[in-house]
Amino acid sequence: MAFQKVASLDDLWSGEMTAVSVEGQYILLVNIDDMVHAYADACPHMRTRLSQGSLQGRILTCATHQWQFDALTGSGINPVTACLEEFSVRIENGDILVELVAACSSDDKPVKWCER
Numbered sequence: 001m002a003f004q005k006v007a008s009l010d011d012l013w014s015g016e017m018t019a020v021s022v023e024g025q026y027i028l029l030v031n032i033d034d035m036v037h038a039y040a041d042a043c044p045h046m047r048t049r050l051s052q053g054s055l056q057g058r059i060l061t062c063a064t065h066q067w068q069f070d071a072l073t074g075s076g077i078n079p080v081t082a083c084l085e086e087f088s089v090r091i092e093n094g095d096i097l098v099e100l101v102a103a104c105s106s107d108d109k110p111v112k113w114c115e116r
């Protein structure tokens with residue numbers, strides 16, 4: 001699948017996160033130290049929108065039950081076995097492009113567990 005523009009770098013400063021909706025998919029964009037990452041905007045626990053949570057440094061906390069994730073890697077911090085669904089990101093001419101195919105989908109499972 002091709003990469004699509006979802007936002008401009010001007011819309012997402014370092015240390016910020018924002019949610020976008022593209023082709024019916026909710027995507028969370030996170031800028032950590034000027035590196036943009038894209039994740040499904042759905043907590044792997046019970047699918048709450050992660051964009052309603054908080055970002056402190058690189059720690060992303062879900063608003064519902066406070067599961068925490070490393071926004072730089074998508075790995076779970078608490079619990080360590082959960083992880084985020086990540087999308088590939090490219091930056092071109094100041095635009096944020098996302099490939100709208102997650103590395104894997106957890107739609108059929110309430111919890112996405114990392115392979116460790």
Ligand code: FES
Pocket residue numbers: 043044045046047048062063064065066067
């Ligand atoms: S829905 Fe996110 S921690 Fe429960």
